Amino acid sequence: MELRQLEYFVAVAEEQSFTRAAERVHISQSGVSAQIRRLERELGAELFDRSARAATLTVAGKAALEHARAALAAAGVVGQAVGEVTGLIRGRLTVGMVIGCTVTPLFEALAAFHAAHPGVELSLLEDNSDRLTEAVRDGTVDLALIGTTTATPDGLEALTTIEERLVAAVPPGHPLARGRAVTLREVCEHAIVCMPPGTGLRTLFDQACAAQGLRPAVSLAASAADAIAGLAVRGLGVAVLSESMAASYRDRLTGLLIEDVTAPALLALVWRQHPNSPAVREMLRCCRRAFSGEDGAAPR
The missing domain is CATH 3.40.190.10 (Periplasmic binding protein-like II)
Known part of the structure; x- marks a missing residue:
């Protein structure tokens, strides 16, 4: 059993694909497949179910995975220990x-x-x-x-x-642009453009809305602040951003502190x-x- 076999095994398990695993470890797919077959022969059990499109672990493969990761990690620690001693x-x-x-x-x-x-x-x-x-x-x-x-x-x-605090950003002429700050309820009376679920800003916004029993109409979501600002400038919704994000677009959007959301992003x-x-x-x-x-x- 060789460390490279364990490395290829872990790569296939994590990528669920022999092709992607080969790209990850920078060798041919046939090379990865051959080494996995050799490892399976040594262990006396198949590690992957190859009948489906994705390479999924068998019961034996699942049992071996964490041990393979631990072996690779241990080998890495040896190199790191030597590196620390030599200053590298x-x-x-x-x-x-x-x-x-x-x-x-x-x-x-x-x-x-x-x-x-x-x-x-x-x-x-x-x-x-x-x-x-x-x-x-x-x-x-x-x-x-x-x-x-x-x-x-x-x-x-x-x-x-x-x-930073949450800010609502709107273009000139928007009804909310008349003030310096807004409430979350006022923001939720309009269509919203914000980050997608799974991001910190969106989680904060969703939690604040849930605490007040509000159900915002998120019309569009984008991962980049530039995209959110661009959509808001074109009237597609109120942008929900952080303070520094909103400040970057003050030439096109008016930033309004959402005064009743005090928890920071x-x-x-x-x-x-x-x-x-x-x-x-x-x-x-x-x-x-x-x-x-x-x-x-x-x-x-």
Whole structure:
């Protein structure tokens, strides 16, 4: 049994596809299939049900998966331990980022980390906040910048980087544009354009509406603030954004604080408790420096 066989096995199990697994580990599909067959012969059991379109785990495969992950992790720890002794950090680091993120300090932290540790293979994954949080919990993502309503999500450690109120943004001439602030009920009297479910802003908005017994008519949802603003400018709904997001479009939209939603929307960096990886610890150090405004990086 070889570590590469376990790596290919885990890749197929997570991708549910021999083709995607081959792309992930950078070898041919036939190479992956041959190594999996060899592993199955050594174990005396089939690990995948190949009768369906997706490669699904058999009972034996399910029993083997966590042990295979643990073996790969243990092998990685050996390399990391040697790396720490010799002053080098090698391996892989997967960083998650909420879709539509334009937070400069995160990019500064990535650049600083890469410059200091070019031997680490960096991967950047965009997704919504809920899925990124789960990916950090299950170990497929090392750390992630997410939108959240909770300062510290269950089972994780967190660093809050931005804390802002919800804002309704409307074009000139809109009935709400006459005031400086609005209530949530006033906002919900109009069609809404906002982030999709699974994002921090949407979760905060939905929770606030539920607390007041309101049922907003979300006419359109988009993952990027630019798209939400563009739809609102064209009269397709009231945009629900954070304060800094709304400020970016003040030449086209009037931002109105939603005065009775006092809970803030948070942007936070999250990671598993007590990280063993020196690469994760080093990336956290770079993030703390960048988000504190050191090295010329100012939070936006």
